[in-house]
Amino acid sequence: MSKIQYIFQAGSLYREFRERRMRFGVNLPQLTQDGVSIHKVDFVSNNYSCLLREDQDVVDNIQFPYMLFLPEGNKQFDEVIIILNGLNESEYRKFFPWAASFAASGIPTIIFPIAFLINRRPKGWFIPEEVGKKLSVRRNLEGNSTCTSYNVILSERLHEHPERFFLAGLQTYNDMIDLVNTLYCGEYRVWREDRTFSPFTKGTRVHFLGYSLGGYLALILFLGVGDNPILSQGKLIIFCSGAAINSHDPDLNANPISPLILDRNASERLIEFYKQGKNFPHMEKVEALMFKAVFLSDQSILGPNLERLKKRIRIIGSGNDKVIP
Amino acid sequence: MGKNLGWVDENLKLGIHEYPFNVQSHDQPNLEREMSRSYDIAKEFQEGFKRFVDSTIIAVCD
Numbered sequence: 020m021s022k023i024q025y026i027f028q029a030g031s032l033y034r035e036f037r038e039r040r041m042r043f044g045v046n047l048p049q050l051t052q053d054g055v056s057i058h059k060v061d062f063v064s065n066n067y068s069c070l071l072r073e074d075q076d077v078v079d080n081i082q083f084p085y086m087l088f089l090p091e092g093n094k095q096f097d098e099v100i101i102i103l104n105g106l107n108e109s110e111y112r113k114f115f116p117w118a119a120s121f122a123a124s125g126i127p128t129i130i131f132p133i134a135f136l137i138n139r140r141p142k143g144w145f146i147p148e149e150v151g152k153k154l155s156v157r158r159n160l161e162g163n164s165t166c167t168s169y170n171v172i173l174s175e176r177l178h179e180h181p182e183r184f185f186l187a188g189l190q191t192y193n194d195m196i197d198l199v200n201t202l203y204c205g206e207y208r209v210w211r212e213d214r215t216f217s218p219f220t221k222g223t224r225v226h227f228l229g230y231s232l233g234g235y236l237a238l239i240l241f242l243g244v245g246d247n248p249i250l251s252q253g254k255l256i257i258f259c260s261g262a263a264i265n266s267h268d269p270d271l272n273a274n275p276i277s278p279l280i281l282d283r284n285a286s287e288r289l290i291e292f293y294k295q296g297k298n299f300p301h302m303e304k305v306e307a308l309m310f311k312a313v314f315l316s317d318q319s320i321l322g323p324n325l326e327r328l329k330k331r332i333r334i335i336g337s338g339n340d341k342v343i344p
Numbered sequence: 345m346g347k348n349l350g351w352v353d354e355n356l357k358l359g360i361h362e363y364p365f366n367v368q369s370h371d372q373p374n375l376e377r378e379m380s381r382s383y384d385i386a387k388e389f390q391e392g393f394k395r396f397v398d399s400t401i402i403a404v405c406d
Contacts (some may be wrong), residue, residue: 023401025394100404105362113363113382121398126404175400226404233360256400259361261345271347278370279362281380316348334402335396336345337354337379342361343345 021090021125025162026053029115038111041138042221043199049211055122058209058307059085064134066193069301080139080190086111087209089218090124097223099127099202101195103233105172108136114259117228127218131198133232134174163284165276169175174285180297181292187234192306195240196249199225201293202247223281224252231343234260235313241332242309242324255333259305262343263316264290273314280342345377356392363397365389 026032027165036050047059067075074080077120089096100121101160102114102268112342116129132139152167153175157166166174177184201207205221229237234257241255262273276286290301301307312320335341358364366382366389367375369386378386381405 023398025389025397027385027393029383030381077367088371089406097395102367102399113366115383116365117391117397118386120393121401124397126401193394208397229399254403254405254406257345257349258396258400259345259358259364261349263348265345277362321348322350329351333354333399334345334349334352335354335356337358337361339358340361340364 020231021123021204022119024123026055026116026119026123027117032057032119033112033115036086038138041086043082043084045053045115046210053123054091056089056091058086058089058211059084060129060199060209062131062194064190064194065197066190069189069193071180071183071300072202074135074183074186075144076249077135077141080135082202083132083139085138086118087131087218088118088128088130089249090125090127093216095220096127096218097220097222098226099129099219100127100226100228101131101132101198103191103227103229103237104133105280106136106137106275107170108133109165109169110139123179129198131195133236133249134190135183135196135293136187136232138174145305154205156279157282163282165278166282167278169279170277170281170285173280174282177281178285178288183290183342184289184293185299185307186301188232188310189301189306191236192240192243195236199249199253210225212273215304220293226254226256228256228258229260231260234258235310238313238332239306239309242312242321243306243327245328245331253331255328255332257332259335260344261313261336263314265294265315271344275342277342352396356395358392359386359389365393 032052049056049058068225114130121128154171202223207219208215228238266272275281276283359367363388365385
């Protein structure tokens, strides 16, 4: 491995790449700077049939671009880190120093958006006048607080249908299996100038860095298919993630009430929905079993599985974290 | 998280959950500016960021 590099300032890389110009199906030339090259890669999700009927037509959630950071040069690589984002994440920008540091240190890195987050959300959800109207409605809900223009859209969606939380995760879970399969089988291709190239060798080891919501999702993925050959050589880094929602000590529970995540009513509705064991689509699947084991701290399932995977998992927390204590 | 998962390998001193390497508090006056500049790691979190990068890369290469 190369010497570890720390990219503290990725502003110039970010501005040059122009995240806002990323469009599915439209070529965006790769950008190379400071030993890292960034590629826009298109993805088509074939896993949207699990969603609520009204969510299945959101095209931006089905076909979208994501980012691949490669160490500069033409060599092929045999490992990659996939970063999964947090709840209500709106942009790629804060992950730039993370991905750039890993790539500059010799490890290719993908930043992949979870369903209905970052650029898997239609721009039509964010027309300022509409956001203002919705904000006014949510501020007037009895007992509500922490309502902001940042959290209003997700708050409304999850308050209306808390099952969306699991279903978006289920879609992304299956997207991850498809992506990991492509990487592992050596079928992953990226556009460079006027042709495609294959940056990864067959048998590539795929690692996950799951941050916040992405940490839960990556953990559930490892609990489900972590021993499958496509993932069995991979490592999982859980960053600021993994707290339960049903501890007797409320200070130990995940708490998404935040001006940047969810308002109070949406958060309480979401947590109560899953804590009370309400029915939701696909709850008979093994993914739902693992989902409940993690969020509801079912140690009879979680304990032995985590023990089995312990050598492949690294958990990083933050002492000041109020959302995931 | 440690209670649910059973262990924590590294506990860093970072900022708020949503911007762990950029923002100290939701109440800080320049919150939106710091969020919009999150492509850069704030000075006070550079040490934590180094440990985060080290920890991740060591885990992957171990």
